[in-house]
Amino acid sequence: MHDAPLLLFKTQRKTKAMELTAEVRELVEFYKLEPHPEGGFYRRTYCAEGLIQQSTQQMRFKGERHYSTAIYYLLPAGNRSKLHRIASDEVWHFYLGGPITIAEISPKDGKVKLTSLGNDFRKGQVFQHVVPAGSWFGSYPQEGTAFALVGCTVSPGFDFADFEIGDKDKLLKEFPNAKEVIDRLL
Numbered sequence: 078m079h080d081a082p083l084l085l086f087k088t089q090r091k092t093k094a095m096e097l098t099a100e101v102r103e104l105v106e107f108y109k110l111e112p113h114p115e116g117g118f119y120r121r122t123y124c125a126e127g128l129i130q131q132s133t134q135q136m137r138f139k140g141e142r143h144y145s146t147a148i149y150y151l152l153p154a155g156n157r158s159k160l161h162r163i164a165s166d167e168v169w170h171f172y173l174g175g176p177i178t179i180a181e182i183s184p185k186d187g188k189v190k191l192t193s194l195g196n197d198f199r200k201g202q203v204f205q206h207v208v209p210a211g212s213w214f215g216s217y218p219q220e221g222t223a224f225a226l227v228g229c230t231v232s233p234g235f236d237f238a239d240f241e242i243g244d245k246d247k248l249l250k251e252f253p254n255a256k257e258v259i260d261r262l263l
Contacts, residue, residue, distance in 0.1 A: 101153045101224050108149050108226075115159045115215070115242060116152070122228075123147035129233050137164040137210070143234030152177055153224045158216040160248065160262040164239035167208045168230040171195055175222025176202050180258045182213040187252040193219070194227060213243055213252075215262035 097105070104110070110118035125144035142165075149172075152158060160182070169179060176195025183190070194216075195202035208214045218225055245263040249256060 097153055098223060101151070104151055104224070104226060108151070110149065110151055113150070113158075114240075115161050116156050117158055118151040118153075119148045121146060121148050123230075125234060137239075138233065138236075139238045140236070142236060145230060145232040146234035147228060147230045148235075150227050150229050151224060152216060152218055152227070154218050154222055156218070157262055158214075160213050160215040160243035160259065162211055162213050162241050162243070163231065163235065164210055165231045165233050165235065166210050167214075167235075168232075169194055169206045169208065170228040170230070171202075171204050171225070172228060173226040174224045176200075176219045177216045177222065177225040177227070178219055179206055179208065179214060179216045180262060181208055182248070182252050182255045182258060184211050184213065187254055189255050189258050194225070195219075213248065215258075217261065 105118050108120055110120045113119040124146050127144045128141045129144060130141050131138070150158075160180075162184075171194045176193050176197070179192045179194055181190045181192070182188070192206045193200065193202045194204075194206055196204065243259070243263055245259060248259050248263070252259065
């Protein structure tokens with residue numbers, strides 16, 4: 078098994094390195110996942126060939142963007158996707174494992190929205206969820222979830238130039254009503 082992604086993951090965390098289950102290690106290896114700066118593991122699985130030119134885009138983008146991109150994203154228990162924002166809409170798709178909560182903070186009014194992504198509709202879980210461009214958002218596995226394997230599709234396509242991890246102090250000042258989510262995801 079290739080241990081580089083696991084070693085990177087352990088060294089990028091500021092807290093005690095968490096142990097990954099055999100099943101999570103197997104998924105990381107099988108899908109060739111790498112550590113993501115926001116937490117968890119990912120791999121880009123699709124990048125549209127077509128490009129949207131800078132001159133036809135809204136000013137929120139810095140350069141041309143692919144029409145669309147997609148990734149696998151694996152979030153193990155005890156981990157989180159830190160609050161971050163991007164310049165495009167992001168569609169989350171549930172694939173495997175247990176449910177996660179996607180937490181969003183609206184940039185307009187600071188309202189918090191929690192969405193349960195999973196496969197049990199009787200518990201209010203959904204298979205897909207769209208996070209609007211510019212929203213602060215992150216996610217975490219729900220109680221009893223060993224891991225969640227999801228997909229994220231971004232359009233216009235994702236580029237790290239559009240990716241920003243939140244600053245806890247700034248977000249607490251701007252969105253004091255979202256303190257619980259900010260404390261949990263930063």
